[in-house]
Amino acid sequence: NAGVTQTPKFRILKIGQSMTLQCAQDMNHNYMYWYRQDPGMGLKLIYYSVGAGITDKGEVPNGYNVSRSTTEDFPLRLELAAPSQTSVYFCASRGAGPSNQPQHFGDGTRLSIL
Amino acid sequence: DQQVKQNSPSLSVQEGRISILNCDYTNSMFDYFLWYKKYPAEGPTFLISISSIKDKNEDGRFTVFLNKSAKHLSLHIVPSQPGDSAVYFCAASATQGAQKLVFGQGTRLTINP
Numbered sequence: 001n002a003g004v005t006q007t008p009k010f011r012i013l014k015i016g017q018s019m020t021l022q023c024a025q026d027m028n029h030n031y032m033y034w035y036r037q038d039p040g041m042g043l044k045l046i047y048y049s050v051g052a053g054i055t056d057k058g059e060v061p062n063g064y065n066v067s068r069s070t071t072e073d074f075p076l077r078l079e080l081a082a083p084s085q086t087s088v089y090f091c092a093s094r095g096a097g098p099s100n101q102p103q104h105f106g107d108g109t110r111l112s113i114l
Numbered sequence: 115d116q117q118v119k120q121n122s123p124s125l126s127v128q129e130g131r132i133s134i135l136n137c138d139y140t141n142s143m144f145d146y147f148l149w150y151k152k153y154p155a156e157g158p159t160f161l162i163s164i165s166s167i168k169d170k171n172e173d174g175r176f177t178v179f180l181n182k183s184a185k186h187l188s189l190h191i192v193p194s195q196p197g198d199s200a201v202y203f204c205a206a207s208a209t210q211g212a213q214k215l216v217f218g219q220g221t222r223l224t225i226n227p
Binding site: 004031033035040041042043044045048050056058059090092094100101102103104105106107108 | 118120155156158159203205209212213214215216218219220
């Protein structure tokens with residue numbers, strides 16, 4: 001019963017490098033989300049997707065890109081890593097039933113940009 | 115402009131007593147509210163939710179109260195147990211659309227034996 005799986009768990013990047021954070025869910029959920037959590041703060045929405053091929057910006061999208069080619073996967077791309085992107089990144093998903101279903105989260109990717 | 119606020123960064127409660135965590139919001143469009151619990155190095159885990167058509171929702175030891183006129187919600191945990199020690203996040207969204215959650219900063223709850 002995997003749920004939402006995020007890889008890698010930890011990563012250190014140099015300024016200007018790029019990387020892709022992976023997120024996969026096995027619950028056949030239509031909705032998927034990326035959040036970031038900075039120290040002492042709540043989670044902030046970066047991007048979300050309502051289904052394969054459909055993505056949209058959240059509150060803090062600058063510096064990130066996403067794609068959703070399948071229902072299961074929702075990767076988050078950092079093109080030119082900056083120190084301000086040091087954070088913990090969480091992926092979440094929920095089903096397409098009633099809109100008051102909760103989101104289910106992965107265990108996060110801790111990313112440091114040095 | 116913080117739309118969801120948890121004004122208490124931390125709370126310490128004795129085992130067996132009631133824990134009350136508070137959350138305030140400013141956006142009148144919010145009509146669905148959730149509480150998540152988070153342990154270190156893990157993702158948030160859904161605890162309980164409430165929609166704006168209710169003022170109370172109960173699930174075992176956990177009860178959420180919603181006061182729409184005050185734009186305030188609270189989470190009550192009775193009785194508190196050591197395993198309840200975690201960070202608790204309040205989140206809100208408008209049920210219309212994709213449920214874009216707005217989170218509070220979190221409250222670290224410590225249950226003392």
